[in-house]
Amino acid sequence: MPRVLRLLVFVSLLGCLGQAGAQGAAPLRVGVSNNAPNLFMNEQGQASGILIDLLREIASAERWTLEFVPCEWAACVDLLAAGRIDLLPDVAWSEDRARVLALHRVPVLHSWSQVYARPGSGIRALPDLKGKRIAVLGSSIQSQILPDILASYGATAVLVPAASLERAFALAGQGDVDAVAANHFFGDLQAAGQGLQATGVVFNPTRVYYAALPGRQQAVLDAIDRQLEAWRADPQSVYFATLRQWQGREKAQVMPSSLWWALATAVGLLLSALAVASWLRTEVAVRTRELRENDEKLTTILDSVESLIYIKDTQSCYQYVNGAMCRLLNRPAAAIVGHDDETLFGVVQSRITRAGDHVVLTEQRRYETEEHLSGKVFLTTKIPLARDGTVYALCGISTDITPNKQAEESLRIAAIVFQSGEGMCVLNPEAMMIEANEAWGILVGTPAAELPGTAFPPFALEQDGDDYRERMWDMVRRDQTWQGEVWTRRRNGQAYPAWLTVSAVRDANGVLTNFVCTQSDISARKQADEKIVQLAYYDPLTGLPNRRLLEDRIETALQHANRSHAKAAIMYLDLDGFKAINDTYGHAYGDDILKMVSQRLLSTSRKEDTVARLGGDEF
Template structure:
């Protein structure tokens, strides 16, 4: 009898090991909606963009195999919810999404939403959107948040959900919509392509993550956190190099394929000289200053409005508050950031707010 038991335990362990091995070797299926320059399928049919480049670096270090699945945004969200893909990049965190999906702790990138329109539209501030037809990506963070923001200004508008961001921008270019709301990464890129302009309407600063189903890919999310934490602590890391690379004009990505070898040879020769190394350091410093200036401009914009604007992390702790929020609480931002609703408003009010 003991021998039989030992044999059964041995067979059971082999089965468990086989399952574990299958899980480790299985490709990580990654959804790729078109949201350049964050992520998209390039002209060569390959997944590309900021968050794809970062994920490839992590996958190389962790020995993951990546399988990219092109899909429209709403289809990608459905695929993730159904477990037919394992990871979806470029997901802005919200309390509603946190109830459905799992997120890592450190944001992949920071973003905000902006409104784009045809030149001469007269749209300069949120009240100017009253009665306008505004194209948005279906199920996007803009579609979720913009109606509430406009209601606060008494500026109801007609939202026109679209299956893709390209289609949403085309609606404005073709005169079927008055404006389009999108994340600024894609918006700046697509507006130039479709002869639209950025308006002064900026809203909903957000933190963007890779999302998974709860309990399915926790080891993957933990690994993403480890790499992002290490990278963001090093100004010379691949993280900042990738951001700087994609801050340049997208035309760099459209160089004809027959010129790539010549371009690579030229770059190799240039990088061999100390003079060019010194120039590169100067360029990096300049780009870093530009990024900081852009952040300061955004902070100035957000502090100039009377709307209460804030960002919470996945534990509902405040990570950013604008001036209006500080004035309401009569506290400086440093005394609010890192706190949750219970610490700021008390247990009873915090529970009432969550229930509402």
Template sequence: MITNVLVENTVILFALCWPLSFYSSSWTRKDRPVAQCAAGTWFGIACIIGMMIPNAIQAGLVFDARTVVLSMAALFGGPLVAGIAGALAAAYRIWLGGIGMLTGLGNVLLPIVLGLAYRYCHQRGLVRIGCWQLLAFGLLLHFGVLGLVALLLPTAVVLTAFREVAATLLVALPLGTTALGLLIKDLIKRNNTEQALKISEARLRAITQALPDLLLVIDEDGRYLDIICSERSLLYDDPSRLIGRRLHDVMPPAEEQRFLDFIHETLRSDTPQLLEYTMQTLGGRRVFEGRALALDIPDMEKRAVVWLSRDITERTNAELEQRIAAIAFESQQGMLITDADNRILRVNKAFSQISGFTSEEAIGQTTRLLASGKHDADFYRAMWESIATTGTWIGEIWNRRKNGEVYPEWLTISAVKDAQGKISHYVAAFSDITDRKLAEQRIHHLAFYDPLTGLPNRRLLLDRLQQAMASSRRTGQLGALMFIDLDNFKNINDLHGHQTGDEVLRLAAGRLSANIRASDTVARLGGDEFVVMLEGLASDAVLAGSQAEHVGMKLLSSLDGAYRLNELNLHSSASIGVVLFGEDDSTSDELMKRADMSMYEAKLSGKNALRFFDPRMQQAVQERLRLEEEIRRGVLTGEFFLYLQAQVEQTRGLTGAEALVRWRHPQRGLLSPAEFIVQAERAGLVQELDVLMLRQACLQLAQWSGRVGFDELTLAVNISAHLVYQDDFISLLLQLLQASGANPQRLKLELTETLLLDNMPEAIARMNQLKAHGIRFSIDDFGTGYSSMSYLQQLPLDQLKIDQAFVRGLPDDASSQTIVRATCALAAGLGLEVIAEGVESEEQRTALLANGCHRYQGYLFGKPMPVEEFERLVVAQPQRASASG
């Protein structure tokens, strides 16, 4: 029964909302309070009617659809509408009285509060008013109604109410809320659209009436359908007499046909068409600019166009005056007027300033007075043909000043015709473009030449190489391309500064240029790389190769000489790669790559050398590239892993290990670093491998933590210079330690001397940061670089590692013993540990011990081995230690 009553309430509600369509466009506007009061009253009446239908569960407990009405009044009408409706509903509910009066008043207040909250959120773009949003709102509202019932009524009444109306409240009324909200939203939207159309129509009418233009609607037969004009003086007759008439009734046949053609062209086109025309009007003869667009209106008998004409009489007069002013002589450009025979009639001051000829000297002369002699007859013939055809010529020309100087100018010549259409005069305007040409030359030089050495750059070299290759194919003569790289140039830059390095590059460029022919090319690619291109060599490849080798050896000799700069006496040899061209269809890029490969082979052979391209180099390069790709894949797929080589102390036995990388190649099996590390460095992959090894070392230390016999072990990891100076290296390493849980005090980083000397202040700062976290440092291969007390005192080191080159000569080599003894004494004085690598025999260990070295690494104590094998070695350590003791 209650369900039926509530459904009836909802149906009545929709019926009562129909009259709101007449108010909805106004009660949502803030400036219409009267309409809002009316709407609020109507909503209140709807609530009262709903409460008048007998739907009580018991005396004084009434359920109806007023919550739907009031929530929508608040959502769409705002506070005023909701307040009036709520006041009426509350008054009637108080009049009804009964046990549920407080609940009923709550059911008046709750939908108003929630509706206003919904309105507030919607106005700020937090929520939309849509089907699902309204349904969710309805559910929230009527759950709230049930909450009020449970809160304010006795338990027995609550149970009865829930049993009777809960399902209906949570199904029918949320659906009713959704439907009513969508209905009111649609009514408001529709009325707003109608109102906007009315406003737009009124605005458009006002605009068209206010525009100083003439608007015509003309059909395809030339009949006037509509005329809107703000000024009658723009028309040739009264608008009321023109509508319905055709073009031939008001204008001459020639003009009529022109207008009809324009109308038909507009109807055929999808875009607006323009027409400029002159017409006699009530206000005199006027010039108009017409713009027409096809007017497609359904059910029209004939197609028509909308034609907007604007009076441009004043504009055309102004343009005419501007054209006249453009010919004025007091211009920054040189100007002259000649007759039809090119005899000068008049010149301006700028003409005299540019050319040097006074007006008295120029007037009466022909324009041949200015000819430079740089242009042939064909040039002038083409120029005068253009003037005769188009009436003008614009371009660059070289003329001569009075002092004989030839200069470039930008010239415009315009023909002036008389009333019969014949050329009567020529007007010329020109400007001196000498500065512009100089700027273009500077730009050209910057684009094609190296700013440091003045040599051609890569762009110009490739252009000349293309021409040389084409010439070789035509003549059969071969050429040679030499790729030159200065040896050890980086050391000059690092030790003496870039300014000194730049001066060495300039001197090297001069030496190269001095040892080739004028017909050859020497270019700088960048850095310390140069290219020499030889042309016109012999047709025989052997003889051409001999010629190229002769030049190359001269270049090597010249570059190997000392560079004297102030008090410095610097040396830098070169490596040269040579490739011949003209024998096949190789491209310029291929030649450059081959020359580069040859140069690289020359460097590998010991520098200060020359190598010709061999096809086997190409195969080697391809192998290297393939290896690079395999390394990249291996890093991603986990093919690289740790091998450990034991490090021992004379009395304590095994104290740790050095972490060494190994590669489990899918096809080639287990590979040592010697088989891939050089290529990894060339490909820039060493940093990735270093990070991978650091991560695995940290994980291994974390696994050993807490294990008896393992938790005191250290792992030494050798890292590259690129990684150390990488901006995020410190944070990366600390993150690896934190993520793995490894003890930083068990990690030792091995660095090379040359790495530290590259940037000593930065190296010290970075090492100190890591040292603060407990990480230890060791100098790898000590004694092979620039070993000095100075840097050892500055660096926060823990250990020196004696290079195996000094261990190999023990015990027989006295100099090796001296170096070991001195290193151990130096380390002891600085409080540093010393470890020797490459220890392979007991005799070597005995000699090391005798000279003060107590820590060792080498095959005597174990080859590099998998982690599992190393762990077995650690477990067996007590027996091994006692055996050796």
């Protein structure tokens, strides 16, 4: 009995020491590379960015102390591997990284990579990168996957690694390389400053995580998952507020077709009015009232059109502007007429617009181009105005196509994402398949072309559990989204665990139109989790629970005994003379003895009992 009491006192002391350790917990060391707006060190030397703000919110909720460690990306990776930082934000998922790093389940951001180049580079698609020199951040996800993507197009390029993203963009801006590849968050912020622009080359849609070393910060990663799951379920949460603060832009609406008809009508009216005005000059005396009325009507029509309509003379000075032009410049017509583009838009923009004017006035032909004015994209058509065979002015019509451009970009990105490696499908409101990508077909074991018209496959929350589909559809219709770990089967009957996300899509009137689903096979992760648990809680030699698991079970048994006023028993077993066996017959023989003792102890214990090896010859 005294020995048992001593053991209980020892367990109590361990609990006290654990509480004291928790109260004086070391700060969580976080690596901060420079990848704005995701994360960076600001001018005051403080960590900032989307991922930093979100991590601070989680740390506040979890009562963590954060210590930020500035480092270049490659150095951050080395510091994590050496254990000198605990957490590395902004890690894009890849199979290699998932094997060597511990990641949480719910991605903190979704991103993609894009190529940026100088205007006139001719780079519009992936095959255009053949033979080019492309700057990338050393050890980045772009440096790892871009060669394989190019190889699939039968192309190769020379990748030039840089120590930082700023250096990579500087190389492209100075002309030392042909282009630079980076994540679109950083690229969109930095490109203009280096005289670069986004090309049509977009690749590797991916998920972004916080990473730790396996087995080191699992409690931290679990806490991050809890917070992200709660935030993403609430549109008013700090998660969405942070995203809106850093990158909030309303989705552009596609230009209605009626506006195109209005524009065409206005152009026709303008040309007709010019012809009528020429004819009316010969009959001014008798047609003054009609001319005034028609002029007022034309002005009303032109001013109501959202397109910019203007007339310039041969010196590119404005002679007429409509209401849309006045609204763009926030000036009355009198403050615009008589001025040129250099006065109104600056030297750089005037050089671009004057180049088009020169073509129209000297070559006497129609000219179309895209122009960037006041942060918007315009489709501009310029036509020469001639009298007696001599061009005396030009008429320009510029239509804002910014929403179209943004919509085209969104559709292009959506198409790329749909063809990514993650399983995706679209269903009608009755949960019948409309479309699925190849990755989904591979997961369920059915070619994607055969899936439209079929029902969504059954799944359960536990292996061999009941079908959960109807309850899930009810929750999605009510809450708009659902995600979780499920068990489902392939066409051949093989069961596998998956991470399933389902979202409801509604029209402008709130009517349900579709369900969108994504699915990932998490078999490898489940196996890795089981292996980690085995290593953490069980003795590798005997397979018995180790000291850590024993302490947990003792604490649980004591709590149960206190609640139920029952008794709990502990037996401590120490093999006398075991050292002599090792010294005489060798450690292999000694290991066999320990295994044999373990089996005998198990054979004499009940199913609810715990047999553990504390270490050495102690059980």
